Amino acid sequence: MEQSKVDRDPREAYCLGVESTADDFGIGISTFNGEILANVSDAYVPLEGGIHPREAARHHAKVADKVLADALKKAEIKPGDLSLISFSQGPGLGPSLRTGATVARVLASYLNIPLVGVNHSIAHIEIGKLKTGALDPVTLYVSGGNTIVSAFASGRYRVFGETLDIALGNCLDVFAREAGFKQRKGMPLGAAVEQSAVGGKTLISLPYVVKGMDLSLSGLLTAAKSLLHEGKYKLEDLCYSLQEHAFSMVTEVTERALAHTEKKELLLTGGVAANKRLQLMLSAVAEEHESKLNVVPREFAMDNGAMIAWTGALSYKHGCLTPINESHVNLRWRIDKVDVPWAK
Amino acid sequence: MGEMTERTLLKKGAEASLYAAEWHGKSVVIKARLPKKYRPEKLDKTIRTYRTVHEPQLMHEAKKAGVPTPIIYLVDVENAIIIMEHINGRQVKKLLEDLVANERENLCVKIGELIAKLHKNGIIHGDLTTSNMILNDEGKVYLVDFGLGEKNAELEAKGVDLHLMKRALQSTHYQHAEECFLAIVKGYNSVLENEAKDVLDKIKEIERRGRYVAERKQERQNEVSV
Numbered sequence A: 001m002e003q004s005k006v007d008r009d010p011r012e013a014y015c016l017g018v019e020s021t022a023d024d025f026g027i028g029i030s031t032f033n034g035e036i037l038a039n040v041s042d043a044y045v046p047l048e049g050g051i052h053p054r055e056a057a058r059h060h061a062k063v064a065d066k067v068l069a070d071a072l073k074k075a076e077i078k079p080g081d082l083s084l085i086s087f088s089q090g091p092g093l094g095p096s097l098r099t100g101a102t103v104a105r106v107l108a109s110y111l112n113i114p115l116v117g118v119n120h121s122i123a124h125i126e127i128g129k130l131k132t133g134a135l136d137p138v139t140l141y142v143s144g145g146n147t148i149v150s151a152f153a154s155g156r157y158r159v160f161g162e163t164l165d166i167a168l169g170n171c172l173d174v175f176a177r178e179a180g181f182k183q184r185k186g187m188p189l190g191a192a193v194e195q196s197a198v199g200g201k202t203l204i205s206l207p208y209v210v211k212g213m214d215l216s217l218s219g220l221l222t223a224a225k226s227l228l229h230e231g232k233y234k235l236e237d238l239c240y241s242l243q244e245h246a247f248s249m250v251t252e253v254t255e256r257a258l259a260h261t262e263k264k265e266l267l268l269t270g271g272v273a274a275n276k277r278l279q280l281m282l283s284a285v286a287e288e289h290e291s292k293l294n295v296v297p298r299e300f301a302m303d304n305g306a307m308i309a310w311t312g313a314l315s316y317k318h319g320c321l322t323p324i325n326e327s328h329v330n331l332r333w334r335i336d337k338v339d340v341p342w343a344k
Numbered sequence B: 001m002g003e004m005t006e007r008t009l010l011k012k013g014a015e016a017s018l019y020a021a022e023w024h025g026k027s028v029v030i031k032a033r034l035p036k037k038y039r040p041e042k043l044d045k046t047i048r049t050y051r052t053v054h055e056p057q058l059m060h061e062a063k064k065a066g067v068p069t070p071i072i073y074l075v076d077v078e079n080a081i082i083i084m085e086h087i088n089g090r091q092v093k094k095l096l097e098d099l100v101a102n103e104r105e106n107l108c109v110k111i112g113e114l115i116a117k118l119h120k121n122g123i124i125h126g127d128l129t130t131s132n133m134i135l136n137d138e139g140k141v142y143l144v145d146f147g148l149g150e151k152n153a154e155l156e157a158k159g160v161d162l163h164l165m166k167r168a169l170q171s172t173h174y175q176h177a178e179e180c181f182l183a184i185v186k187g188y189n190s191v192l193e194n195e196a197k198d199v200l201d202k203i204k205e206i207e208r209r210g211r212y213v214a215e216r217k218q219e220r221q222n223e224v225s226v
Helices: A052-074 A096-110 A120-132 A168-178 A189-198 A219-232 A236-259 A276-288 A303-316 B041-064 B091-099 B103-121 B156-174 B177-193 B192-207 B218-224
Strands: A014-019 A026-033 A036-043 A082-090 A113-120 A138-142 A149-151 A155-162 A264-268 A292-295 B008-012 B015-022 B026-032 B072-078 B079-083 B089-091 B133-136 B140-143
Touching: A014 A303, A026 A052, A026 A096, A026 A303, A036 A052, A036 A303, A036 B091, A052 A096, A082 A096, A082 A120, A082 A303, A113 A149, A113 A264, A113 A303, A120 A138, A120 A264, A120 A303, A138 A236, A155 A236, A155 B156, A168 A189, A168 A219, A168 A236, A168 A264, A189 A236, A189 A276, A219 A236, A236 A276, A236 B041, A264 A276, A292 B140, B008 B026, B008 B091, B041 B072, B041 B079, B089 B091, B091 B103, B091 B133, B103 B140, B103 B156, B103 B177, B103 B192, B156 B177, B156 B192, B177 B192
Parallel strands: A014 A082, A082 A113, A138 A264, A264 A292
Antiparallel strands: A014 A026, A026 A036, A138 A149, A149 A155, B008 B015, B015 B026, B026 B079, B072 B079, B089 B133, B133 B140
16 A cells, blocks of 8 residues: 555645435545545436435446546546545445445555545534534534434534434425425425425424434424325415424424533534524524534535545544455444544 | 512523522522524424423322422413422432442432333333432432423333433443443333333334434345445
8 A cells, every 4th residue: 555645745645535325426535634625426316206225326336437537627636646535434325325335445446545434424524614613513413314413522423412213304305295396406305395485474383392302303294294285284384384393393402412511613514504594593592502603515515525535534644444344334323433533 | 479589590401591599488490491582483482381381290290109309389381480499419410420330320220210100100201311310418319300291101102211311321421321221221120120121122112213223123234245
């Protein structure tokens, strides 16, 4: 292995990160000191219904070489300039994860450089910290597959709250699909609910389920769907009510973590972070606890390769490496099972 | 509300603010569920009213079940305020780490017994964390903060309740989470006997339902493959 490449000046040591946990295939390139040189991705858009894992993986395999070429071109470097390859090792959908992992293994062995597997959820936190300057936040990570409130304590990100069933983004997406919204590239289904909700005025009562630090969204979704099919209510009012209930629940759980940890920073990350209404609710809570709300920029809110590249560089700098024979994917890799020696 | 001295803020929690005061010559805690700006007024009012009404009822039920809880003096539903007895003691959260191993075990066994007494009587606490437990000067453990609780005799509800206890230990007392939970289960078993096993099995089922669980059966095969 070419040791000299990873020992370079951090500004000239490059990590290429492969993101492939669900419907997005992304490749990002980051220097070892956190300059993002490229962040390219290509989304699988199902013709109908939600993500079909095998179809998503097929899409990823098809676009991988083009996304890779675009990323290298954007970063203006050659494959031989890379020092390190990182990839999303989990949590996520098996077929998607395996496709990304295969791309990463091939690159690392062909280029004869080290490989490091990254926890996808931690990467969302790290890119949020990098891009907003937050140092030690309570993080609300909300996306199509994840809903986690976490904060750093003694070597790991501890989970202060999570969903007991489905994720927030999933709840919004499924409702949107039932309501007949269509997904387009660059326009997630959740955004359609957000747009429609702006016109909503009447709050319809729906289940509100907070259990201790955790929350449950599946009952809310079922109730909203059955009201939708009853046809008595305006769609805007349903979208508005669904958002108000779901967001109030995640905000309440987040507030608990803020009050409990007394941290002075709050970080909102993941795909649903782009939702303006959710941002507004969290800013009210942050203000009440004299904390600062940090929202990850939109480009880095969705699943992306840049966050994997940056977290890969962080991991490597702190002695983490993943030999190829230990690089199998981990579909249900909990965030609190990972040591994060770089965080304080 | 009658004679009351100046109130001093004890804790600004997420769900309510707690104040200490003297009221008719008694030391009291005033629990005020203040309006939350972030959620719509109607939803906010519903949640605050519901919890203010249910919390004292559950505390009363808990007392009947042999679980120490503060005495309720006054419930002001309109303003979502509860005035209750002030318990002299320390939050279990703050002292658990300082105990030696066998003291810690004894305390956790006691906590497990209290949870079992609640469950035996169909009371779900809803927010079992060490912040919501007070050890008084005589060694008695009080449970507080029943705002998220409910009356429910189903196995599912009991399982979630204990699962949340386990999660709270993992996030706050990560060094001792496992031994503490084992001791809680020991206490729980001693009171509930036969039913305890069903609840513990239920916890496993609830955890498998979660999003980040390594033990999911159907995926075990995939995990070892590439």
